[in-house]
Amino acid sequence: MTECSDTAALRAEGAPAETGAVPPWLVILSLAMGGFAIGTTEFAAMALVPNFAAALGVTEARAADAISAYALGVVVGAPTLAVLGARMSRRMLLVWLMLAFGVFNVASAMAPDFRTMLIFRFLSGLPHGAYFGVAALVAASVVPLRQRSSAVARVMVGLTVATTIGVPTASVLGQTLGWRWGFGIVGLLAAATAVAVYLLAPRDGPAPGANPLRELSALKSRQVWLTLATGAIGFGGFFAVYTYLSSTLLLTMGEAEWTVPAMLMLAGLGMTCFTLLFGWAADRNQSLAGFASLGCGAVIMAIYPSATGSLWTLAPVVFLFAITGGLSTVLQTRLMDVAGEAQQLAAALNHAAFNAANALGPFLAAQAVAAGYGFPASGYVGAGLSVAGIAVFAITLWDARRHPETAAR
Secondary structure, three states: OOOOHHHHHHHHOOOOOOOOOOOOOHHHHHHHHHHHHHHHHHHHHHHHHHHHHHEEEEHHHHHHHHHHHHHHHHHHHHHHHHHHHHOHHHHHHHHHHHHHHHHHHHHOOOOOOHHHHHHHHHHHHHHHHHHHHHHHHHHHOOOOOHHHHHHHHHHHHHHHHHHHHHHHHHHHHHHOOOOHHHHHHHHHHHHHHHHHHHHHOOOOOOOOOOHHHHHHHHHHHHHHHHHHHHHHOOOOOHHHHHOOOOHHHHHHHOOOOOOOHHHHHHHHHHHHHHHHHHHHHHHOOHHHHHHHHHHHHHHHHHHHHHHOOHHHHHHHHHHHHHHHHHHHHHHHHHHHHHHOHHHHHHHHHHHHHHHHHHHHHHHHHHHHHHHOOOOHHHHHHHHHHHHHHHHHHHHHHHHHHHHHHHHOO
């Protein structure tokens, strides 16, 4: 038996990959730091829309284009950088991705006008998807196979903890010291992540036989595309609501500014809890976990408009609608099952799909707001997208049953 097949046999039996003297939990923690940096800038940008809109002289609807520009950068950068980095070691690819991410976020903080800011928000998004995709593969490689969803979830918790701590902090900085600090602090977080990953991640080399053409083979799989479509549509509901949460609080409900970081922290706490829960659930029943995340999210978001009468009714809904966040881990591990040898591209494309959702959800919610239905109507938009995601996920599983050679384990 060759060395390559020996490794495959060990992984099939559930043995973790060799990580040297570094414990797996410490490797995963270093990877999660990158998630924290990415989550801080991605979600803080949504919370800071009212701040930089006023400072740069544009309407809030126009300022939301910065969110879409970042999301477009993720969509473009995830497949491009994953393919171009096919021959690099995953450790060094992660280091370079995080350094670039930090530089472009600092540039965003220094943007003199809105047009320049749009350019740098797009560039900031380029490393996002590739980082998360490769980090998920590294995390899954250092734990037993039966625990990979939980390992991926712990990497994603870096992002959700950012919504609990990093985003509210950035929001407070935006309200006190100025919105530029909300982006500038991400440069420091990114630099710290690059150092931690360099020191702690497994010192691997390029995968045997890895090349851009092999990665591109993922694009031939219908199961890969259907799984990505589930995320692009189903997760759009979360972003539809989250993007306009601060506007709902300040402009519709007339609440004080302190309620924005408080509610963002509550949403982040919900995302953290549900990401860990669904990582555990996906290790046991991947399909059921996916339906539960989308279905419960649809119900909660449909309730959201009715809950905007007071903070007491809104708070539990804000916590619970984050249940949709559990979908990311479910789909990430499903892609590992159906992508064959094109693991890196498929993993990165998952985050491109979620940032397509980041563009789709706010765009559709903006149409509802522009039509005069108000910011709370984003909840109905979100519920509709979640239901559409359920339909696509059902088609995905139906197709897998018809063609078992492409189905998940």
